[in-house]
Amino acid sequence: MNAPGSPVSATPAPPARSMVASWKFWAAIGALVGLVALFTFGFTKDPKIVPSPLVGKSAPPFEVGRINGPGRISLADLKGTPVILNFWASWCVACRDEAALLQAAYVKYDQGQHKVRVIGIAIQDTPDRALAFAQHFGKTYFLGLDDAQGDISLNYGLYGVPETFFINGEGWIHCKQIGPLTEQRIDEEVAKLQSAAKGERCGS
């Protein structure tokens, strides 16, 4: 069977418009690039680092008994002195390295002269386990324990450990550190605590 010859002649078809020349093509490409850029930016942000609304405001009151010794302490008692309020737990792995740094800060600023008070509050913990941790990692400063309802944790808007609040002498929260402290961070923020400046995240 012979193939048909030239096809039925008709008016020649209009030349196909190049896809690349169409504005719709470029609009779609632009939208795609924009979307990818947006996602890339979004994924670089850590959703756990959320600024605390308590920064710059009066620190919520607390009152707690000491687990590594006698006595009680409340925020009101500490008025007039800057406070490093550290929340920790015996089951918190990141708190282990931090323990030595806080102890060093206690020796440097708190012990004796009480230039800055270092207070640790264990959360979701038991006195025995908290004490065992403290003894093992050498924490001798004032350690308290939050109650079973987590009243102090919730009052401070805690959502993990360790979290540390730097409170100035007037009782305002200067900044909040989410995650373990470093020696540099402690020294920086203690220096700032002496001034009236209010930070946001510690280090900012």
Add this chain to the structure above:
Amino acid sequence: MRVLNVSRRNGIRRLACALLALGFALWMAALPAAALTPEEVEQRVMTITDGLRCPTCQAISVKDSEASFSTEIRDKVRRMVEEGQTDDQIKAYFVTRYGEWILRAPPKRGLGLVVWALPGVAVAGAGGAIAWSILRGRRGRAARSEAAAGAASSALTTEQRERIQADLKRYEEED
């Protein structure tokens, strides 16, 4: 009394009843709220905690989360409900301490407004685009059928006829 005719007396009676009812209602409202039953408490706790984000997990609600902070928040909410606090007061407590992000529903302000409005706008936009393309199609079809009708009414030109004949003949020969 002759001064008050029957209808006036009835009117006064009705007014007195209305005032009494209003007074009673105001007195009831002033009474402290009756204690909620345990079921009512749990219901409210579920509703409120469903609207709060688990601070540790962040992607699920406090109601659904097993995390220790969520358990503490649930218990705290229950205590606040039993104390008689309103949903707004309870939510405000957490927003003050955690920030707006603790609420699962985005705030109806600023960027949050965009999030609320976007689905409706998108559906309306899509609906509009579909409607427009249908209408354009209809108009296009109407135009095309007119053109076709026009074409059919005009006879083939001689040149076209000759070309058709030539093509047909060529096909018949090739077969």
